[in-house]
Amino acid sequence: MDSTGTAHVLPPKPKRLPGKVAVVTGGARGIGAATAKAFAESGAYVVIADILDEPGEKLADSIGARYIHCDVSVESDVERAVQLALDWKGRLDIMFNNAGIGGPCGSITNLKTEQLMALLEVNLFGVVHGIKYAARAMIKGKHGGSIICSSSSAAVMGGLASHAYTMSKDAILGVARTTACELGVHGIRVNCILPHGVPSELLLDPYRVLMGNPDLQPEDVTKIVGERASLIKGRGGTMEDVAQSVLFLASDESGFITAHNLVIDGGYTVANNLLSFIYQDFKD
Incomplete structure (x- = not known):
């Protein structure tokens, strides 16, 4: 309100993803759902890909998105999710490889190979499938793109998760780096997020x-x-904290960032807060 008593309405914030087309795997709930909402609010057309049909369809209806049943361990399912985006809007700009599951706990001495493979089929191979088909669409479209992969703080700090889960999330960092090297010439960026304790x-x-x-x-x-x-x-940390980080990596604001691992952990993995008392010498 100014000196004359006239109220001024602030202009709306500019959309960060105007007209962009995105696929979010594991988008029916949790971090994926929060990110799908953030994308839609930022002007993107969103395809939600998940195996949780009821919440996925409900969310899609609420934000003007599209939903498709997609088991990321099945390569053809991921291909169909990307194709839905292409059929709907004729392009793909953003791929968020977010779907994942927890792994078997226990000692490495008792880890069963079949349990490990079941985990890798979702957490690792699902990401590979996502990068593969997103890259194909983006290369053909000739307009670049952003691929974001969900890893975990467990990939950079031991003792936070099971051996199998940690292995799968660490491997994602490697494939993201190598594909960033290959796809950069096409203007395609590949980055990872590493949430902690969300x-x-x-x-x-x-x-x-x-x-x-x-x-x-x-x-x-x-x-x-x-x-x-x-x-x-x-x-x-909250799911919205992670969603905003993914939104940044998806947007043109991060246009010179690729092969990066964005850790979202409140400093947990790099700062020892247990000894913070040694800094407390300032008194009001």
């Missing part, structure tokens, strides 16, 4: 076991993680 459905069950509390809720996990990060006490 209270998605994938994380809740392990925390319930770890804390011995089957009733543990997402806000409880957020508080636990926040106490161990290097930001304000209790400030844990």
